[in-house]
Amino acid sequence: MPMWSLCAQFCSRVKMCKSINFIGSNKTCQINYAEPGEYYGELVESLGNSFAATSTFPKELAGTCQGHDCKLNEVCMPNGTTYYCFPWTQPFAKRNFTQIFVACPGNQQSILTTWKNPSTGMNYDIENIKNPCTNMNNQHIRSTMIDKWGVLPIDQVKVELFKNGELTVQIYFDGHGSTNSDWFSKDRLRSNSFNDLTQSSITNLFSMDGHPNYGRHLFISKRSGGCNADYGWLVVIDISDATSRYCNFDRLPGKAYPYILYGADHHVARFNYDYEVDLADKMIISISMV
Structure with missing residues (x-):
């Protein structure tokens, strides 16, 4: 799986994540708490990125975390056919x-x-x-x-x-x-x-x-x-x-x-x-x- 896809996959498992910036030059994954058109203060400005909003992610990207009920301050972690919630x-x-x-x-x-x-x-x-x-x-x-x-x-x-x-x-x-x-x-x-x-x-x-x-x-x-x-x-x-x-x-x-x-x-x-x-x-x- 390409590095930017791993970044998107991680975002799909975090309710607080609304979009990502992926910087290919140094393989940095930036997590945003907003999408364009929402409160801009929660978007990270950066150059040379691949930008993607969670609304464009395929649902299957989250794997067994699809539809998870983890809290806003937790990360969904796949575990076999189920998942567990890890503190954010x-x-x-x-x-x-x-x-x-x-x-x-x-x-x-x-x-x-x-x-x-x-x-x-x-x-x-x-x-x-x-x-x-x-x-x-x-x-x-x-x-x-x-x-x-x-x-x-x-x-x-x-x-x-x-x-x-x-x-x-x-x-x-x-x-x-x-x-x-x-x-x-x-x-x-x-x-x-x-x-x-x-x-x-x-x-x-x-x-x-x-x-x-x-x-x-x-x-x-x-x-x-x-x-x-x-x-x-x-x-x-x-x-x-x-x-x-x-x-x-x-x-x-x-x-x-x-x-x-x-x-x-x-x-x-x-x-x-x-x-x-x-x-x-x-x-x-x-x-x-x-």
């Missing part, structure tokens, strides 16, 4: 990024297991929790939106690393048609703050599962050539499934698991050399929607 939050409506996961190092809880395990889901409004790792007893925070991944119109997934409270790394992935685990891959890489990481970069591992035997997850590895020649951009040294702590960077002295290592100075690094890597004190994963 302000970040969602503005197509901003919504935080769905916060990883807090040193709490002896597996980051990967917490991400994957629905039983640990919370309904907290993560973005409104100030200093989440401190105020939530250093526990990972997981939104139940992760479990609804397959029915959410996800556009991008963003990974952010922080050190001393400052944003240090950003990585953006294409979330279209992804699952809640395969979005973290080189094929889906859109952009990032590293100076030498692209889709054409040579990697030997780029996945959430990473290297389970060593407990290395969310692993972006360039080369594995023995401890002093293990190059990469990012790795979570986790606690859940490691059968070996082979290298020095797998067992940092006095450092409680899990911890997050990344290439300093926005370059690929040798993980075993502490002057080439930094330790993040928080990781946030967020999603944006079309």
